[in-house]
Amino acid sequence: MSTPFYVSPQQAMADRAEYARKGIARGRSVVVLQYADGIVFVAENPSRALHKVSEIYDRIAFAAVGKYNEFENLRIGGVRYADLRGYTYDRADVTARGLANVYAQTLGTIFSSVGEKPYEVELIVAEVGDGPEDDQIYRLPHDGSIVDEHGSVAVGGNADQISTFLDQGHRDGMTLSEALGLAVESLARDNNGGERSLTAEQLEVAVLDRNRPQKRKFKRILGRQLSRLMESENAATEATDDEADEAQE
Template sequence: MAMQFYASPEQVQRDRSEYARKGIARGRSAVVLTYEGGVLLVAENLTSLRKISELYDRIGFAAVGRYNEFESLRRAGVRMADLNGLAYDRRDVTGRALANAYTQTLGAIFSETQKPYEVEICVAQVGTSPESDELYRITYDGSVQDEPGFMAMGGSAEAISTVLKSRHDVAADLATALALAVEGLASVGGENGTPRTLGASQLEVAVLDRNRKGRTFRRIAGAALTTLLEGGKDEPEKEVGEAGDVAPPAPGEDKPTVSAASVDLEGKNEDPAEPADDTNGDGS
């Protein structure tokens, strides 16, 4: 009779942790940091799949690792936020509550299933001032950390965090904060340790804009992102319903109020070639 292989619980946990860390390290990194106008979320992304998304009015989501796994977590977070907002009040939906829910979910998956999730996520909530912004890092094993204004995720998180720590400024404008985030992402992954150059097509960028009413999440792409990377000024698109958002419609042309088919033509000979209605053409 074959003997069953035995591994201590400590060894099982170490193996799972190593497996998850290796899976996360294979992906590209992401950076989240605060600035004067809100919270900036930047991810190196060469695909059309989203690593950065909105969870609720003032709450954003960023992740690295396996897409199918963190996408299922994102959807669950959106459902939870919507249900709580409808059952209670929109102000009762907080980043801390969502981070706690993710902690419990990932902790249960790590402890009870054969394969842990290969993900690392950030739940960010923008406040009324930079001091009230909240950044929560949740790792594959359910651990949660409250980050002090900036964080990097992925296999090269430590090297990127070193760049961010030396120059992060909560009073910086969006262009300066974006330049710092891109510099941190580009500082790793180059040949022989040399910095890379990242263009707009290689980045996914979004902000939680504290100056917006209602939903604060806003993506930055295309020409607007290129302008910011070149040091230009951020020009957010106007919200739907703002004055000047659309030009007033031109006055419509006057239309007839009576159908042409309803005009009484009885007794009128509209076509000279045809006889009147009361004449058959033969004099009868």
């Protein structure tokens, strides 16, 4: 009679976490930044049909990396939760914090279930407030923990390197074009410290704009508008570089 193979609970959980992290790291990154008028979401995503960034409710948006079918199921569940709560109680009762708690329970249950594969996803739930101090950004790793983020956050791919770059470049009161330029520059950096060139066709960009007059603050930035924003930021960067060169001369 063979001896049963034994794995300690700690080792089993560590193996599940490593499995999920490797799956998430294979995905292209998503970055989220606060700017003067709201929150901008920028994802490296050439697909126009499979979105990484989506609206959940009036002031709330969702971003994710990892396996598309898994985070799409979570997105749909979040929309249903928000619609039901807003209809049953009040639209103001639907908050990013409440939605993050629901996602945390779901992810945590799946991660700790022995008979199920852990979800290979990492989520961001953000809510735009009346002012920058009221904005909320929550990051949810594969194990269902909740991390309260401020200013900027990156998930997927080489997220650690991107987050370090964002922390160095982000500041309060940035314009949308400045925040978009920083996000694109961070996504263009590879693991070896080099830089790639990302075009508007390779990016998925959306904002939660607190200044929109309607209740729904979510808006996708597409086509010519995205190209103009990227071009204006590139022109401003080149002008700053030229001024620095002249000062050195």
